[in-house]
Amino acid sequence: MRAYYYDDEPTDQRLPHDSGEPVSLDTLAHLGVLYWTIPVAEGESIPEGVDAIAKQRGYKNRDVINVSKEGLGDAYESKIKGFFEEHMHEDEEIRYILGGSGFFDVRKHAPAPNQERWIRIFCAPGDLIVLPSGIYHRFTLDTNNKIKAARLFQQDEPKWIPHNRGPATDSNPYRAEYVATIQPVSVA
Ligand SMILES: CSCCC(=O)/C(O)=C/O
Numbered sequence: 001m002r003a004y005y006y007d008d009e010p011t012d013q014r015l016p017h018d019s020g021e022p023v024s025l026d027t028l029a030h031l032g033v034l035y036w037t038i039p040v041a042e043g044e045s046i047p048e049g050v051d052a053i054a055k056q057r058g059y060k061n062r063d064v065i066n067v068s069k070e071g072l073g074d075a076y077e078s079k080i081k082g083f084f085e086e087h088m089h090e091d092e093e094i095r096y097i098l099g100g101s102g103f104f105d106v107r108k109h110a111p112a113p114n115q116e117r118w119i120r121i122f123c124a125p126g127d128l129i130v131l132p133s134g135i136y137h138r139f140t141l142d143t144n145n146k147i148k149a150a151r152l153f154q155q156d157e158p159k160w161i162p163h164n165r166g167p168a169t170d171s172n173p174y175r176a177e178y179v180a181t182i183q184p185v186s187v188a
């Protein structure tokens with residue numbers, strides 16, 4: 001995992017867009033983003049270290065998603081577009097990367113929208129990331145064009161309904177609760 005501020009250049013979303021300003025794990029934790037690394041070999045099943053965290057955090061169920069042309073078929077273009085719309089969920093988004101790589105972008109909340117910045121998080125096999133309920137975020141593949149991830153969830157059936165950013169979502173109670181739990185940070 002590597003996190004840094006996004007450079008906001010209007011080029012291919014799958015490029016690194018690295019501004020050169022790194023972001024620390026402390027800053028991510030302050031935003032409610034949690035991260036672990038639990039090594040996994042290509043083709044291996046989900047390691048026990050993931051089970052331990054799942055038990056600790058009450059994630060009872062899981063499935064696996066292959067985000068690639070082969071994995072998503074006819075839904076590929078619309079899914080890729082949807083993942084990169086700025087959105088939030090009412091549930092945590094928990095992903096353990098089994099293969100490939102990609103970028104999760106999370107919005108660093110600030111008092112005024114024009115002070116907000118995107119933080120880009122590069123994820124590769126062995127990375128386990130938790131995005132809290134209510135955080136604005138988006139996802140894109142990198143130029144390898146594929147990622148395989150386990151999606152962990154607490155409920156019997158996952159929801160992961162994306163609520164795209166807008167006035168209605170800004171006043172969603174889960175969003176309001178998220179904003180209330182964090183204070184703006186100035187550290188890197
Ligand atoms: C790497 S999993 C695909 C991305 C996803 O599931 C999601 O909800 C992005 O916000």
Ligand SMILES: [Fe+2]
Pocket residue numbers: 087088089093137138162
């Ligand atoms: Fe999401």
